[in-house]
Amino acid sequence: MDDMASSHDPFAQLPSILTVEETAELLRVTDEKLRKLIKEGTIPAVRVGRTFRIYRNELRDALEGTRVTGDDADESHTER
Numbered sequence: 001m002d003d004m005a006s007s008h009d010p011f012a013q014l015p016s017i018l019t020v021e022e023t024a025e026l027l028r029v030t031d032e033k034l035r036k037l038i039k040e041g042t043i044p045a046v047r048v049g050r051t052f053r054i055y056r057n058e059l060r061d062a063l064e065g066t067r068v069t070g071d072d073a074d075e076s077h078t079e080r
Contacts, residue, residue, distance in 0.1 A: 011060045017053050019053065020034055038052055
């Protein structure tokens with residue numbers, strides 16, 4: 001990746017492996033909600049002992065795959 005591309009990638013400054021706490025803060029969700037998303041397979045993670053670690057690149061790819069537009073962006077259908 002060239003310098004121009006990496007300067008526009010908000011993930012480039014993150015550690016390559018994130019904790020649940022770091023990822024939850026980044027996504028602005030609770031740790032509990034993130035663990036649920038991991039268990040559902042929405043957010044990819046690896047188990048390390050009794051906790052999870054999230055690879056930065058896999059998180060970016062997963063978020064790009066869940067991008068919504070138009071009618072899909074209606075928040076009245078989202079879980080709260």
